[in-house]
Amino acid sequence: MMLALALLCLALALLPACLAAVNLGILRTPEPEAEEPGLVSILIPARNEAAVIERTVRAALASAGIAIEVLVGDDHSTDDTAAIVRGIAAADPRLRLVAVPDLPEGWTGKNHTCSVLAREARGDRLLFLDADVTLVPNGAAGLAAHARRSGADLVSGVPRQTMGTLGERLTVPMIDFxxxxxxxxxxxxxxxxxxxxxxxxxxxxxxxxxxxxxxxHGAIRTSLHDGVRLPRLFREQGLRTDLVAGHALATCRMYRDFRQSWAGFSKNAREGMATSRALPVWTLLLFGGHVLPWLLLVLALLVGDRPAAWVAAGAALVSLATRAAITLVVREPAATVPLHPATICTALAIQWNALLRPDRAGASVWKGRRYPLAPPGSPPHQGS
Known part of the structure; x- marks a missing residue:
């Protein structure tokens, strides 16, 4: 019985190992050409982002190899976000501050701000950036070049994630993994x-x-998870989407501690894994492939089941090697690799908590706003 369980763990560990081997081989950082044609509108939704907005805006304005404009949507910030952007705009006409109207009923804040920014944009390509994302100079041109060469209507990549605390290192690496x-x-x-x-x-x-x-964004106005909903929306309408290696195009520090990380990943859980149909499957895949091998290894050694111990050890090493390879390529901290089993457990805890214990008001709170939770199985988007 223990050997059969160990063999299952090995199979579950080999699945992401094989996929990662293929994906890391085809995922490339796009290279811009000498001068990419067209205008890219860099659109940054911002709500109380005074701590990071100057760095983000100045990096966007430093984009090279393509013509750009930068629009920052001030979504009723109560800090110095708007004042900081106005100060930079006074010296650079490519930057505009857009005052976002009051949030209409049935919209989430980011989707509303992005929709407003898109209406104001003049570019033939729209690059939506979170306010904590710092572009490298050729980042926008590289994305635009890949979109043109591939014919993709939507191109995305994961910026290199920077992490300063244990709480971040236990949560953020799951994005790339x-x-x-x-x-x-x-x-x-x-x-x-x-x-x-x-x-x-x-x-x-x-x-x-x-x-x-x-x-x-108007078609996914109720969503808190645009990273899932937008590409699926595009594909439903026959449009092409693609992914590139984004770690050399931009950097991002999403959160500052475990509390922020837990809240941030919880807010969109029910639009991702945390459904009654999906989460048991993900629990089998993730716990069975990356946590259970270590538990079985210890148990097999304690009871003297050498065959099961060898197989469980193999599964554990495959799991850790997969995580190490991904971490090395996307340039995340190497110190996060030994935390991998704990990272998996934390991710599953967030998802199960979101599914089984939504807060008493039945809502998700983000950026000071409270949104009704979409019930599991709800439609992925609504018409605009």
């Missing part, structure tokens, strides 16, 4: 199936024409 270890990217590029659509909401480039045709 899930995308690279569990998304069959070769099939994503080959098949139009909406379920294969994926993006990182921190950095998404879209053709303005395709964005308008799809309904854009």
């Amino acid at each position: 899930l995308l690279i270890g569990y998304l069959p990217m070769a099939l994503m590029r080959l098949l139009p199936d909406p379920s294969l659509g994926a993006a990182c909401g921190q950095m998404i480039l879209m053709r303005a024409e395709s964005y308008a045709a799809s309904g854009g």
